[in-house]
Amino acid sequence: MRADPVSTSDRNRKLSVERIATARLPTAVGEFMVAGYRSLTSDEEFVALFKGDLRPEVPTLVRIHSQCLTGDVFGSKKCDCGQQLQRAMELIEREGRGAIVYQLQEGRGIGILNKIRAYALQDQGADTVEANERLGLGVDLREYRQCAEILLDLGLRRVRVMSNNPAKIRALRRAGLEVVERVPLEVEPHEAAMHYLRTKKHKMGHLFESLP
DSSP states (O other): OOOOOOOHHHHTTOOSEEEEEEEEEEOSSOEEEEEEEEESSSSOEEEEEEESOOOTTSOEEEEEEEOOIIIIITOOSSOSHHHHHHHHHHHHHHHTOEEEEEEOOHHHHTOHHHHHHHHHHHHTTOOHHHHHHHTTOOSOOOOOHHHHHHHHHTTOOEEEEEOSOHHHHHHHHHTTOEEEEEEOOOOOOOGGGHHHHHHHHHHHOOOOTTOO
């Protein structure tokens, strides 16, 4: 599996992330490589999961996945996050090439404790946007520039983005990546997630073709 750091000429872009280590990662889906990155401008850390021969000229499946402890680890039915991550890994395994950047911005950037506070307000009837606003927090505080830089560092230039979030696609384009396709990442949600998903569609502009 090849994913060499960017060339010297590309380093002139002054990436603000640094690759720390790379290792093999056998998973239930298949064998991947995992790389750890750290920001040079903050204390944020990132993980990149990738597979195959990553070439700049080949349109490649990619995903920016924001950490969701409740969904990714505990299998929460309140969201589709864990299912999306699993589906992205499966699509990359099937294709034999691709990358996922896992950013540690829990709860769209508010952190796990505030996320649980927001969950409590949702239990009282607030939607995900209203809950954040009642807590005096931003609706979506995530920033994707350094995630895009990691994809560049992995050697990618042309990408097929597995996402329903237009903001992620715009961020990749601003960073200099050519988005040749958006690959919808819709999964069969649990009934408990329907209100959450409709809020993302109607209040946050996420693209869900299967939702009214």
